[in-house]
Amino acid sequence: MSKLNFIAKNILVVTIILLSVNFVFSQTEAEKAGKEIYEKYQAAIGGTENLEKVKTSETIFEIEKYGSKGKLTVIEDKANKKSYNLEEINGRKREIGSDGSNIWIRSDESYGYYNLPISVDNNLKRIKLPNEKIDGKEYLVIQVTVSDLPAETTEYYDSTTFLLTYRISSETIINGQPTETKIQYSNYQKVGEILIPFLEVTNNYWGTSTKKVLSVKQNIEVDSEIFELSPKKKNSPKSTAKISD
Helix, strand or coil: CCHHHHHHHHHHHHHHHHHCCCCCCCCCHHHHHHHHHHHHHHHHCCCHHHHHHCCEEEEEEEEEECCEEEEEEEEEEHHHCEEEEEEEECCEEEEEEECCCCEEEEECCCEEEECCCCCCHHHEEEEEEEEEEECCEEEEEEEEEECCCCCEEEEEEECCCCCEEEEEEEEEEECCEEEEEEEEEEEEEEECCEEEEEEEEEEECCEEEEEEEEEEEECCCCCHHHHCCCCCCCCCCCCCCCCCC
């Protein structure tokens, strides 16, 4: 794999991580319809009050990427916008984290910080687009843009349940050509008071990958060190110690 393709894959992963956070953004007249749909989505998955009760979480996925199987562990400190992702495939590890101010990566190929913003609240816009039909089913469509990020994203919400079904991101990073990443979310299941998609299928330039939820823990104790880019270590930090108040 070329260095350019490797960098591109990591940028796509980071962009998806950023867009997965429940950001708060300033409202303008042009964004009202998109904001209303997004609020209905939040209500459908459990409501703002229940979402805010989940301070920390650990989700373990079974993953398959381009023919190889492995495991992905995602640990989040939602209140402080911190996250840690550990991907393990074929005996190799890749870690991507956010310490609340910076996004970093640690792997055999890369080590260091990304030059990407963490706080995109004031630059994020969700704008309603015309409804679209996919396989005969109508979806509510929202365009999501963040001025400081290279991706433009379109989200498709079920017009009946308001659950997020598709997220399509487009970037021009592969040899100057547009690159599209399409994620399908399905099999929503309740964990505590929150609905979570237990299956994600991603299609992009490199092929198809899947994520299946194996377990979810909410409001766990987490060692705050796990969100920091520490010097390279043979073993990754564990998530069993108590997070500092």
